[in-house]
Amino acid sequence: MNIIFTVCNRTSLPHALALGNSVMQFPDNIFYLCWVDTGIVPQLPEHIKLLSVSDLKIPAWEQMIHHYYDFELLPACRPWFAKHLINLHQDQHTFAFFAPTVLLLNPISEIFRNDAGILLTPHISKPLVKSGNLDDKRILNIGMFHSGSWILNRNEESLKFLDWWTIRTIDRAKFDLCNGMCMDQLWLNFALVRITSAHQVSHPGWHYGLHAVLNKELVYQNDQYNVDGSPLISIDFAGLDFFDPIWSDHADLISGNKAFKKIFLEYRKNINAFKSLLPTGPGYGIIPKIKPNRILRKKIKVKLRSITQFIDQF
DSSP states (O other): OEEEEEEEOTTTHHHHHHHHHHHTTSSSEEEEEEEOSSSOOOOOOTTEEEEEGGGTOOTTHHHHHHHSBHHHHHHHHHHHHHHHHHHHOTTOOEEEEEOTTEEEOSOGGGTOOTTOSEEEOBSOSSOOOOOSSOOHHHHHHHOSBOTTEEEEEOSHHHHHHHHHHHHHHTTSOSEEGGGTEETBSGGGGGHHHHOTTOEEOOOTTSSBSTTTTTTOOEEEETTEEEETTEEOOEEEOTTTSSOOTTGGGGGGGGGGOHHHHHHHHHHHHHHHTTTTSSOSSOSSSBOOOOOTTHHHHHHHHHHHHHHHHHHHHO
C-alpha cells in the first residue's frame, strides 16, 4: 500500500482534486489532500482523505504564516505533513509526495524501488540543451532535484533526514536565490549524503514538465503519451496555470512541444470542473502582489535594456 499526498490551499485545490482522481485510478494507493488554508474544504470524494495543517502542531506556526508568502508556505509544510503521515500510518512503508500540479498517468510501480530510503527526481539527467530560456545556472540555483515529486521509504536514515528537513523549513524556505534559499527544494540536495540508499529516478517518463522539455521528447502516438520511447508516468504543469516562483518564468518552453500543449489543454478542461469552489485569496501566508502580464513586462524590460546598452556603445 502506498500513501500518496499533496499539499495545497484554495488556489491549487482544483489541481489537487484532479491529482487525487488520477492517483486513485490505480490500486493500492491511499490519497491525502493536505490542507493549508482557513477556508472549509467542500465535500470531497470518498477516495480523498483530508488532513489539515492545524493537526500538525508545527512549532512557530504563527511565525511561519507571517514570514512566508503563500506560495512559500505550502512547500515549507510538505516535510511536516510527511512526518505526520508516517506517524499516523506506522504499518506503512512507502510515502509519496506529488505537487498538486502533477497528474499520474501510470502506476508508480514503474519506477519504484523498495530498497531506496528516498527516490528523488533530478531536474536534468544529462547536459542541458542550450536555450535562451533555461540554463545550467538556473538549475544550479534551484537545486538538482525537483521538489514536485519524491518518494520516501521508511528506514532509520530517511526518518532522520525528515526530522532535519522539517526544522529547516520553519525559517529557511523562502524563495530567495540570492541568499541560498529556494523554498523546500535546496534541502533535497543533501538527501544523497544523508541517506546512503537514496536513488535518483532515471525513467524518462517520470515527472515530465517544463524542466524536461529541452532534453526529453514527449510525443502522442496511438492514443498514448511517450517520452523518449517510454510511457509517460507522471507530468507536472507547474508554472502553467497559476503563479509558480520558479517555473512561471519558463512557461514559454511549452510552445516547443505539441504533445505537451495537447495534454495541458486536456488537463485544463478537467480542472475547470473544480474551479470556483472557494473564494480567492489563501487564508495563510502573505499574499503577493503579482502584476498581470508579468512575463511580457519582463521580456520588454530585457529588450529595452539590450537596446540602451547597444546605443551606449556608440
